[in-house]
Amino acid sequence: MTEAMTETRTTTRSRPIGVIVLAALAGIALLLSIGHLLQALGILPYFIGRIEIRNFNIWYVLLWGxxxxVWAWAIQAIWNIDPAAWVFLMVVSGFNLLFDFFAMIGASTTYTDLSASFIVNGLIFAYTLLPGTKRAFAVE
Structure with a gap:
């Protein structure tokens, strides 16, 4: 084995499974945000039961954009095992949980398009609290 190969192996950080799971969950949250952005642009319709409504709203476009x-940056930071990403995930998923919860309470139907976002953000928030995840980001 050459000296360069040995040096590369010792300097490469192993990526724990918790980091991969968090990156995958953040990727799902990114896809859901893209879907909401396309709805705000009027490209995809909002579904209310059997009714489809297309609507353009600049405020929603800015916020979902x-x-x-945010989720694209979070995925990159998680993949690089940046300790700031752990705190960032806690804050972003916590606020998303809060906003989705209040939006679902105010909805007139029992199922909204935010239900999937609520579940994914809940999983991200819960997974970041696990001791193994904290250890992977060296925050303990």
Whole structure:
């Protein structure tokens, strides 16, 4: 084995399974945010039961566009095992949980398009609290 190969092996950080799971969950949240962005642009319709409504709302476009950027940055930071990503995930998924919860309470139907987002953000929030995840990001 050459010296360069040995040096590369010792400097490469192993990526724990918890980091991979968090990156996958953040990827799902990114896809959901892209879907909401397309709804806000009027490209995809909002579904209310059997009714489809297309609507353009610039405020929603700006906010969901920001969320797409936030989740894309979070995936990159998680993949690089940045300790700041752990705190960032806690804050972003916590706020998303809160906002989705209040939006679902105010909805007139029992199932909204935010239900999937609520579940994914709940999983991200819960998974970041696990001791193994904290250890992977060196926050303990």
């Amino acid at each position: 920001l969320m797409v950027w």
